[in-house]
Amino acid sequence: MSAMKRDIYTEDHDDFRSAVRTWIERDVLPHTDEYIAAKALPREFWLKAGENGFLGLALDEEYGGAGDFRFNAVLNEELAKVGAAYPTCVGIHVDITAPYINELGTPEQKERWLPGVASGEILLAIGMTEPGGGSDLAALKTTAVRDGDEWVINGSKTFITNGYSCDLVIVAARTDPEKGAKGITLFAVETTKEGFSRGRKLDKVGMEESDTAEMFFENVRVTDAEIIGQLNMGFIHMMQKLAQERLSCSVANVAHAKQILAETLQYAKDRQAFGQSIGNFQHNKFLLAELVTQIEVAEAYVDKCVAAHATGDLSAVEASKAKYWSSQAQSEVLDHCVQLHGGYGFMNEYRVARAWRDARVTKIWAGSNEIMKEIIGRDLGL
Secondary structure (H helix, E strand, C coil): CCCCCCCCHHHHHHHHHHHHHHHHHHHHHHHHHHHHHCCCHHHHHHHHHHHCCCCCCCCCCHHHCCCCCHHHHHHHHHHHHHCCCCHHHHHHHHHHHHHHHHCCCHHHHHHHHHHHHHHHHCCEECCCCCCCCCCCCCCCCCEEEEEEEEEEEEEEEEEECCCCCCEEEEEEEECCCCHHHHEEEEEEEEECCCCCEEEEEEHHHHHHCCCCEEEHHHHHEHHHHEEECCCCCCCHHHHHHHHHHHHHHHHHHHHHHHHHHHHHHHHHCEECCCCCCCCCCHHHHHHHHHHHHHHHHHHHHHHHHHHHHHCCCHHHHHHHHHHHHHHHHHHHHHHHHHHHHHHHHCCCCCCHHHHHHHHHHHHHCCCCCHHHHHHHHHHHCC
16 A cells, blocks of 8 residues: 655654554553453553553643644554554543543643543543434433532433443533523533443444443532533534544544555455455456555545644534545445455454444444535535
8 A cells, every 4th residue: 555655744743653553562452352352441451541641632731732633643543453442432532522621621620630531540431422312412301400509410321432431421411491502511420420320331233342331310410610611502512522523533434444454455465266366356456446545535635634623724514524534435445345355354353344343333423424414515505
């Protein structure tokens, strides 16, 4: 595959990439089968990541932040090469949830939670999706009702990544039923709170290393000290943060597919049929040429978005394009990779089979691809 230099990354990013690879080779790869069996990443994984300084990238410098999203992208890419679940779990913690506290939190909230976020002692999740809501965040039904100096939260969330093991969850709740999307507030809820409970680890088609769970809130009491951002501004806060979430997904989508495609290309060179390598058959040769081009073009656009985000210039529409296109390309490329492996491609012991299963959800989460097209279409004046 092409060795074209990716101009958005500097020597500092390359050095950081080497450090991430060293950590993965030493502390992650030897345990991947254990993580799949446990359907979760253990606390030791998080503590080691924190020890190496990988969990505070999105935070202020005093908490180990890098101040440059390109470092986040490098971390996501290297984790995606191991498996799609890794950048998913780490991305929820680093790229998606931590910025709510870091950018919207009070000094007291930052001091209370961010050191643990950076060290891996406080694992984060975000509670947006509800059983009946899906991508329609404005229709959420979880409520927070004022009772004296406290708020009482009732409701449920589902499909929550890190949901089974998190210590702190940012919960979107309706605080003013009359105001629709303008009546939603974000609360930071510690999972030791009375009335908070979790369902079982959900049995997913793929992404086995990630723990995904339902969450239940039964008269969970919090105070104004747990409000993240402004009262009744939660929907706006979420919309402002979704661009980074979608970009984070896009980076992982491309890197994941690119790695499996590289392994498939090698397989096509090594696998013999009818007296020659299967990659020499014209159909397969042309197909691999198409797939490599498809991934490298997708990578170029995602790199452009990463560079724009690093300077504060990424729009919600551009992030939607990246998320839609990268997840679609990933799905198509990995489906062909399975086909090129033949019967072996349908065996779970082969990485390509697990990658194919893992990738399917990326066209659904972080806003389905249909929602992405709706955003793009509206921008066209349609």
